[in-house]
Amino acid sequence: MSGCWSAGSRTIPTTYSQRERVAHVVRRLGIGAHPALAAELPDVAAATSAMLDFSPPQLPPDVKAPRDWDSIDYDLVWQRLVPWWMERIASGRQPLAERLVWFWQDLLAVSGEKVDNPYILWQYHDTVRRHALGSFADLLHAVSTSAAMLQYLDGQQNAIDAPNENFAREVMELHTIGLGEYTQADVAELARATSGWVVNYPHPEKKGRFEYRDAPPWSGVFLPDRHDAGYKSFLGTTDRYDLPGAIERLLEHPSTGRAVAAKLYHELVGLEADAATAERLGTRFARDYGVRGLVEDITDDPAFLSDAAVRSRIRSPLEKAATVMQAFPLRDDFDATSLFWMFDKLNYLPLHPPNPAGFPKGVDLLDPARIMGSFELLSMVDDPEERGDAPADPLAALGLFDVSEQTRELVGRFTRPGLALGLAFGSPEFQLV
């Protein structure tokens, strides 16, 4: 969606103060509103430079690979990984890294709905973190041969005598060149090229061993016998493509840089990149697929700080949750299980998107059950009145500064801190980032 509102537009301001612009930069380059961070940033230039921290993302605490099926820790994702990860998001340390981790994980999505091995999900998250601010080319190669992706898009079933097109189709449609740039024949040829990969599972008979001794446990393994080594005519060239070769071919295709750059542009700017912008960003990006260069190019684009960009995206449940976590201390009894149920109710469980295209975005986030359910995010915190630290301005506490007169009037009409906060949370402005 664009920043162009119809008849309701007069209720939302269209020019913004320096504080709102700083808040905009923080909302887009981090996840949430980071009020403590934003308060220290005098203007957009300071905000942008503070947020553009390209230090390597912190990796999750190390986990030992399970020795066999029975030693898989089914609490790993929900009791350990996700709470650690949410704490990173809330903390304000490396906010840009967290934004990019979320973005890449949504672009190259796998879902725990199908990948039901928590260790494999942990590995996948770890892989995304390692490359989130590095090279997209490295990231795409690593994720494409990860156990998680081999499971999620059925690569492990793709063999010379039984081609499976699932990964071939999605890697072109969603991860690289995009719809309209390939034919069904390309999908079939790419399926052949990417055949032969399986996941290294525990050996069915020999206890304590894995099927392929030379490969790490639970990792992707290439089996030449399962691979179709013949020539493939793929995107207009013919070669004996294998998976890495085909990924390289996709990275060389001019549409990949454009498509990925346009998606990150939309994530950070909140507007659709026009054709010329996508072309310019994509061409530069495709030179080395450096994430840093692309992020800098996008934030240098005048559109990033334009009025049209401010609050032009729908705020996701994650962004709402992060904003609440950053604004107030969590309830004492709020734990990993509460976190799980909260996201579960919103159908927005991290690492569990509904389909290969990732989580719902834009107006799809505005379904009534999700809007209604998202009020529950407020129960992460205690009654501000009881806590005795009710914010004087609940809108500002949530990182909202320039709001419509109607919003300010309605929120201001109620002196009970809980009600005022509930209204600020439910305000039209808070539904946007």
Add this chain to the structure above:
Amino acid sequence: MTDDTRDLRDLDHVATCGLVTRRNFLAGMGSFVAVMACAGTGIAVFKGGNPDAAYAIPGAAAGPLPGLPRGGVDVADRSLIVVELGGGNDSLSTIVPLSGRYRDLRPTTAIEDPRLLDDEIGLHPALGTIAQMYDAGEVAIVEGLGMAKADLSHFVSMRRWWDGAPESDNTGWLGRYLDASVGYERVLAGISIGPGPSPAMLGRASYVVGISDASGLGSGIPWWVDDPRDFLGIWSGFVPADVPVSELDPVHKAIAATASAQRQLADGLTPLQQTLERIEVDAYSLEGQLALAAALVASDIRPQVVYVHGNVDFDTHEDQVARHAELMAQLDRGISHARDILAAAGAAERTVIMTTSEFGRRAADNEGGTDHGTAASHFVLGPSVAGGRYGESPDLRRLDPDGNLVHTVDYRSLYASILAGWLGASPDELLRARYETLDLFRT
């Protein structure tokens, strides 16, 4: 300020000509008649009572219209309940072939004592209600449903069943139906019961409200914010009073819709609680969901489509005989509750229930269970259904190279038949291709 009618305001007032013409998906003359009626009688505005009254097509009384169903119930009054048997229902154990070949393929899971429907098929013994309805001519069994190039992945197959169209840009077949029929005009025209809105109900220009039980949209509003009812009244004050809902930006539209849906559900569901409590079923079971679906259709809320999904697992790789029997019993009890609730409300004639599932299961069983398969048979139920068998049962002697049934009817033929024959919509547009339709309804 907390004027009770406030958040309902726009949604009650929008049934103008615009709404009627938006239903121009109605086949052939339908839309023409609707537009003419509007021009002739001025603007139809509904308030209270049956909001669907504004959809009435005056021409219908004059006799059957070409392309429109000719049943006794006006198209606009009809509802559809879809029951998704998620995980892949073993339809060979549901609608059981009586052939010796079936028993050869199923040494460990064959159904011993099916309820005979004719000399070819019988129903699972737990399907007593459905068998009774079949005998009364109220059940269509559509056999051999599937697709070319079937995929054995739950995900891929579910997505195809949800979408009902190639390259569907993440919209579902019923979502596109709601886009074309009600658009944004009625927030509760499409209700999904289960974990979140079913992807089959996602459209581009309509609402789908997902609920998990009879508490409706509930409210996660913490106690310290406010009493939920009061809060919603105040909250809907964010919606500008003087702008029609159709002209609002998406955020304000969503606030208006959410407040309205929450309240309509709360009001509409309260009288149903007793009915549902009397049945004493687990609200999160398939039968509880089906009872709720029927209660919603029977209520003043009157959704056009209710989609039940998500709370059962038909993926019976092992221990199938016992697990599947329990699933069948649940389905049958659910149908039985739904039938009773609809009949008591005089809503049976205007409601059709259908089953779907991402695939059937492998023809041969596998040590007490069955693996993912392809073609399957499904039910379409209700007094308005022209009972009997449709399609063609897959030949158990001619399996595909993987040992799967070869489909005889494209699953979108079932959708096309429902869309055209029951909902009065244009299936070619909504499914983005032409499929053969079956005459599943009484004429």
